[in-house]
Structure formats: structure tokens, C-alpha cells
Amino acid sequence: SAVISQKPSRDICQRGTSLTIQCQVDSQVTMMFWYRQQPGQSLTLIATANQGSEATYESGFVIDKFPISRPNLTFSTLTVSNMSPEDSSIYLCSAKQGSSGANVLTFGAGSRLTVL
């Protein structure tokens, strides 16, 4: 299965700033996704990162707040814009090969953001 690397692994950010998280997969994958995990909570899907086109966002998430890029089949970025303390979370990248329900997802270790 694919191996996913995320950078940064953790960061402390000031209110009002923006941070871009990078996700690199070691092989070409069909689909890439971004998740948020708030403290003590389960994972929530933010968006599907589409290669060469705009990301598809889940309800409650908007492009202005979470712009996503996916320039090729192995790389994606998520930006958390104009951060507030409520954005303090772990952000996870995941990927899968194929579009079948049988296809397995692989996750990165996550990027832990703390907003002061």
C-alpha cells in the first residue's frame, strides 16, 4: 500500500495567520482526501482533492477557509486560512488507488496544529 508523508508534523500558529500542509504519496493514487480530527473527536472529511481541478468540499467546509491543491497524482496541499483557536486540530491526508468501495485508504500520520 502507499506510504504518505505529511509536513509539518506539528506547528504552533498565531491567530489570523495561514498555514499550508503538504501531503506526499510515494506512488500514484487515484484519490486523495483531507480530514480534520478535533481534540478527542473522530475524523471528519473536509474535502476530496481532485487532480487538476477544484476540490470537492463536504458540508460545513468552504474553499476560502480550506483551499486545496492537487497538481499531480502524488501530491496535495491543504491550507488553513485566517486561523483561530477553533482550528486547533489534527489534519490528516489520505489516499487510495481506484474508486471501488473495496479499495483501501491509507492515511498519513497527521499534522497537529495549535492556534494561539
Added chain:
Amino acid sequence: DAKTTQPNSMESNEEEPVHLPCNHSTISGTDYIHWYRQLPSQGPEYVIHGLTSNVNNRMASLAIAEDRKSSTLILHRATLRDAAVYYCIRRGGADGLTFGKGTHLIIQP
């Protein structure tokens, strides 16, 4: 809407089998049943998945009810390293996974 129901937590003793139940009574005929687990401070990792038949791999077994409305993840011999949150997820196709709250598995030495 995660569309699956799991107990919030379960406790087991080391080296004993663990049966983690999951209810997915509204599952469609084409939805697969996936199990992932998340160890502390890590991203989720794949455990097992199936459609209709029971499945075995090196990590676990998956027993799927005949009517597919429920399933059970079986860890044959739990170790301390199996302490994690276990997520049961039903999924159809090209979408990302919808995570519920999962079952927090506690392993006692």
C-alpha cells in the same frame, strides 16, 4: 451520518480474543464493510474489509451476518499493542470514509 453503530468502549485481557460488534442495519447491497483502527498519536490504519463472506487476514477476522446488517471484528489474541480506537465503516465507491465515534478498545495486561 456515519450509518454504523458501535459500543463506545470495550475492555479485554491480554492474550484473549476480542469481538468488536458493529451494526449497519441500513447497508445497501453494494456497500463494503471496512474496519480501521487508530493507535494513539497516529493516523488510522486499515484492518480488514468484506462484502458478504467472512474474511481473514494476518491482523484479524471479519464475520459478516447473513443479512449484512451487522458484523464483528475478531482479534484472535489481543496484545497491548492492539489498544486503539476501532472504526467500522460502510462505503460504496469513490467517496472518502465517513467515520463514526468508533470503539475505544482497552487491553488489560
